[in-house]
Amino acid sequence: MDKNTKDSIFVSRGFLWGPSPEIYRGVSGFYDFGPMGKLVKNNLENETRKVFMKYGFFEVECPILMPEIVWKASGHLERFTDTMVKCKKCKSSFKIEDAEKKCSSCGGELTKPEEYNLMVKTKVGTDKDMFLRPETATTTYLLFPRLFQFFRKTMPIKVFQIGKAYRNEISPRQGVIRLREFTQMESQIFINTDNEMDFPEFNRIKKEKVLLLPHKLKKPVKISLEGAIKKKYLKKPAFAWCIHITEEILKKTGVKGYRFRQHAPNEMAHYADDAWDVEVKINGDWVEICGVHDRTDYDLKRHSQFSKQKMNVNKEIPHVLEISFGLERTLYALLNDSLVMDGERNLMKLPENMAPFQIGIFPLLKDKKLESLANKVNEDLSRNFRTYHDISGSIGRRYRRQDEVGTPFCITIDHQSLEDKTVTIRERDSMKQERVKISELKVNLNEKFF
Template identity: 30%
Template sequence: MAQEDIFKKLVAHCKEYGYVFQSSEIYDGLGAVYDYGQMGVELKNNIKKYWWDSMVLLHENVVGLDSAIFMHPTIWKASGHVDAFNDPLIDNKDSKKRYRADVLIEDQLAKYEEKMNKEVAKAAKRFGDAFDEKQFRETNPRVLANQEKWNTLHTRFSDALNDNNLAGLKQIIEDEGIVCPISGSRNWTDVRQFNLMFATEMGSTAEGASKIFLRPETAQGIFVNYLNVQKTGRMKIPFGIAQIGKAFRNEIVARQFIFRMREFEQMEMQFFVRPGSELDWFEKWKETRMKWHRALGFGDENYRFHEHEKLAHYANAAVDVEYKFPFGFKEVEGIHSRTDFDLSQHEEYSGKKIRYYDPELGESYVPYVVETSIGVDRMFLQVISASYCEEQLEKDTRVVLKLPPVLAPVKLAVMPLVKKDGLPEKAREIIDELKFDFNCQYDEKDSIGKRYRRQDAIGTPFCVTVDHQSAEDNTVTIRYRDTMEQERVAIADLGKIIGEQVSYKTLFGKL
């Protein structure tokens, strides 16, 4: 099945089973804004808990914060967002569609990669166990030709980004023959910069209102509170401040469902360190964050690090954790060494000293910062993409979300075999006993087979069937989602069986 078709099925599945809805749908929707349904909000909360606890519970020197969305407008001048928070945009004159110039070029690079990978895949199939991929990549003429094209384009692209050469970006698009996906034409405008911040007004009267911005990131709320947290918490460097919160960006080229939205949620941690030690901590957090992703069990080969072509104005090192979505490898988390840029800027613009006195060195300094920043919505999409599966069975096909049990919205579905003979009451007793520990669902509609399929599609890891034997010996049939195997167990053992599988402690053990 084509990757585009898989992605379309993912989007449809998310709506059909209560994960994600188009915002304001009854009014024909609002572009690039989405609402999370009854299943989606549970999965989203579980992802946030996994991140939060892994940061705050597992690290003695990381604490939490919840800063306001509205902030003093000078903060965004100090941070560089007013002057430098831009995307390079280009329009196609025929389709009237707007695109990010850098994304068009990244897609072209991905096409060269795909051509090389197809050649490798064909050769691997032809030669079997005797296939030497490294030697093939170094000697095959078609692979070498595409690698040369990739290298040349990559160098030009990197140079243009670092030099902020907008004309150079357009020239690359023209030289590569990149066409508009809608019109198929190469009739492009010049590339220009577009600021992504949403502006609004705060004040009781129009005359007295001041212009403020909806925050485009949560990090600045941490930076301006850094000294408050350090002093009140008696924190010693190195230490971190974690935050989960909403951010807003006026994305002109919002696309790929919830991958790029105008209102989204971030999970960010700013780690304050001594100057000179930041790159060591950068490497440590790279390793820590990759372990966090891989612990979910979606396949180590589906993750990779991607070094930035162009460093942000505040960074001296930056890398993305990328996951292989149905539409290719894309960023789910950024790890940046932000130097002392943010704190120094706020010290300058506010006129307040926000330095740290290091008792070991006997001196004060502006700390350096290593940041980990992950989008909740992208992580949500990554989990859904990795979990979605269509399995061909003997008589039919089942669609199943093989979510990690700890993240699954519903942990347990309890089903009476029939709606009589006291079986519904027995099922309710089981739910009443377990609902304080697990999110349970009662399901009595349709045949037991259809109920299993429905719970598979939701991603419920355990289904318990209450039958006539249950009333006699207090046992039930438990069915496991991924294997579809069933076993007879005592009702009294259900809490332990399920608890071991859905415990965050089990997941944290892999970190």
């Protein structure tokens, strides 16, 4: 791989490795998070979790494997398909959209197009067919009767789930943009139709402005949520509230340059009442990182029919409003946008809450006294901050390493520190340094971060 691409930095600095398993040449559509990638992933999950919980959502976790009947009910068994062709000679498969007249690897003749289900099938026990979930959402819907009891029969019910999902993509070729195993962060509001229109929480956020691209317009408009309802770009206050929560997650996680694009009526699932994608530009193309969907009563109605369980509330099957983030795409968009390579240095401008570490701590030289003081400073600060204590290599190299993983501040302990109990703090973006008393470090850093 070219040493000077962003992807090569993500590899060398331990963000993303793959395809996995690399030592066996890898299978496309599977990636490993290295130590830095895993820390950013944790931060992304936690910031999302915090926003959902602030708005009254509770988290659940369901199994990844589900029996066939679940996917019959959900419609995935029948409709979650792609069309593919195979090479008669070398047996390579291609998505119909990607296929040429002849096989692109050997020039062989291609078979007739066939439908291909995107779910991954496996067996449990000796003979029971199970499917790896293609989304977390369905597994959450199945909890509705339990949730309804748990929330003491009070509607609406707000829940979310963060977890893995699987799609048997035929030939994924876009790195972490199209994966066979990926992480979703999906929330649902189970709600009655009256409540969708008369939604008190909407009043608190209705003046907030968002960038919307309704399917009838050619250019996005910046408009208040209230204005968007008036203009009929958005139909329901409860749905507008979901758009607001989605935007708050994007802001909290530092994703920039996004837009909300509405699906055209022929682009939506047949049962959906409204659907918007959050899109960001990655290497010049708009890529969907999140969907906000009005799924009507489709899901609970189907699961009520297939399971023979009652799901009515006040003579009506509740509707589902859903926010669905693809974590890897969001994370990739964030890393790709944050990494600045200006020839002088590589700088990962991650926001403080997303960076793997908030503070790097270095003794200036290999010296017992400096190392012991650096140890003490690290022990103390690590109680309140995500710190990294690095003692190896030249000080310049240590700064560069932290710049590349996005650490906003680095503290250096030098000989002066032993005499007057001060250290230097270096700021990542400006490289400005200031001297601060060790006793005032915590207060000083708290002011910088919060």
